[in-house]
Amino acid sequence: MSAAKRNRMRLIEDRLQQIACSPCADGTINPIRKLVDQLPIRPNPDKSFLKLSIGDPSVFGNFEPPAEVKNAVRDVLSGSCQGYEPAHGMIVAREAIARYYTTPASPLTFEDVYITSGCSDALRIAMDCIGTPTKHIILPKPGFSLYQTIAGNRGIPTKFYNLIPEKNWEIDLVELESLIDENTAAILVTNPSxxxxxxxxxxxxxxxxxxxxxxxxxxxxxxxYQGMVFEGESHSFGELSKNVPVLSAGGLAKRWLVPGWRVGWLVVHDRHQRLSAVRGGLVKLCQVIIGANTLIQAAIPRILSDTPPEFYSSTLSRLKNAADIVYAELKGVPQLKAFMPQGAMYMMVQIKVDQLADIEDDMKFVETLITEESVFPLPAGIFGIPNFVRLVLTVPEDILREACRRMAQFCDRHKRKH
Ligand SMILES: Cc1ncc(COP(=O)(O)O)c(C=O)c1O
Incomplete structure (x- = not known):
């Protein structure tokens, strides 16, 4: 056998042993899912496991979508939504979304709407369509970690602007401006956050x-999370923008409490037609997975028109109530500082590590808290800010109170003795 043939045989044999994972897949990391789905720490078996970690309002059964939303889906089942539809969305659904978000200042048509498989997919498509390996996107810090997952997977470079906790997490505008140069493809903002x-x-x-x-x-x-603010009005960047093209990513997941239905959208606000080429790219990227779930798409017109206004207001008042509870419970814990939210479904709590004896950072705090107290908030290092944890507010009141009580006891046990 020739050396070349022997070599080829050896390569084939190697391949029979192990199929390599591509560097692209291997390097794709979603830190939230990684931690939540493959948690390496065992909770204390003597205490119920209280998870305040994942932003899924459906987990505990206390935040349900309204009957009108479920009925809208039930009723389309008897129709004909079994087939493929245009990959960037069914026209009836796109029209309904355009109507829903149209304002006098920012009129929209169905052509401005691209339906996607959840908001995650809308973000992937938007970032992929604008960023390139030489053009960076500027992201918030702390920020939703999926942005980096997408950028890393697509080879899009990133820069970060800081949000200032003491100023209700407003952007450090001086820093933001200093990050912009001729290679800036886009600024990404999350609001509510x-x-x-x-x-x-x-x-x-x-x-x-x-x-x-x-x-x-x-x-x-x-x-x-647009519309999910506890006080005052909620305006989209697209609605407020006169001259800046805005790609607004949204979806059913949070406001309608159905993250598992996996339907989102990208709404393009472009008063001066600067995104004509991008629009073509958006359609092409939607075609990669041939569009979102058609059953849910077909229900969108009724979901948007039939959801009673009281459903939105009652969801918000319950979230605000949950925030008030956590704030009050943690107020007296010297080692923690809770930051009152203004919307969405999360609360950030700072850990004063210098006042804790053996806790050097947020990851150690969470690991030890799980092991001793079976309480699981997300370490905010995942979002790019050290020594904070993020609590989810859709958890039932009694669990929230119990979690706060255990966190208080934990901090007291671990406090630094002077
Ligand atoms: C800020 C933000 N953007 C996007 C998403 C993803 O939404 P979807 O479930 O519709 O993909 C989430 C989900 O938690 C989120 O918090």
Whole structure:
């Protein structure tokens, strides 16, 4: 046998042993899912496991979508939604979403709407369509970790602007401006915010838009929590923008409490037709998976028109009540500082590690808390900010109180003795 043939045989034999994972797949990391799905720590077997970690309002059965939303899906079952539809969405659904988000200042048509498989997919498509290996996207810190997952997977470079906790997590605008250069593809903003639970004032939104306008940079707005603010109104960046192109990502997951239904959308606000080429790209990227679930798409017109306004207001008052409970429970714990949210479904709590004896950071805090108290908040290092944890507010009241009580006891046990 020739050396070349022997070599080929050996390569084939190797392949029969192990199929290699591609570097692209291997390097794709979603830190939240990694921690939550493959938790390496065992909770204390003597205490019930209280998970305040995952932003899924359906987990405990206490936040249900309204009957009108379920009926809308039940009724389309008898129709004909079994087939493929245009990959960027059914026209009836796109029209309904355009109607829902149209304002006098920002009129939309179905052509401005692209339906996606959840908001995650809308973000993937938006980032993929605008970012390139030489053009970076500027992300929030702390920020939803999926942005980095997507950027890493697509080879899009990133930069980060800081959010300031003491200013209701507003953006450090001076820093944001300093990060923009000729290779900036987009600024990504999240409003209201996961993980911070913050909601920007209109004044702050206009300040951000004015920086983007100065440098001609488009905005990707993750607005999955739009409308979910405890007080005052909620405005999308697209609605407020006069000159900046805005790609607004949204979906059914949070406001309608159905994350598992996996339908989201991208709404393009582009008053000066600067995104004509991008629109073509969005359609092409939607075609990669041939579109989102058609059953849910077909129900969208009724989901949007039939959801009673009281459903939205009661969800928000329950979330605000949960935030008030956590804030009050943790107020007297010297080693923790809770930051009151203005919207979404999360609360950030700072860990004063210098006041704890053997806890050097948020990861150690969470690991030890799980082992001793069976309480699982997310370490906010995952979101890019050290020594905070993120609590989810859709957890039933009694579990929230118990979790806070155990955190207080934990901090007392581990407090640094001077
Ligand atoms: C800020 C933010 N964007 C996007 C998503 C993803 O939404 P979807 O479940 O519709 O993909 C989430 C989910 O937690 C989120 O918090």
């Amino acid at each position: 996961n993980p911070c639970g913050s909601a920007f004032s209109v004044k702050h939104q206009l300040e951000i838009l004015s920086i983007a306008e100065k440098y001609g940079v488009p905005i990707i707005a993750d607005e999955i």
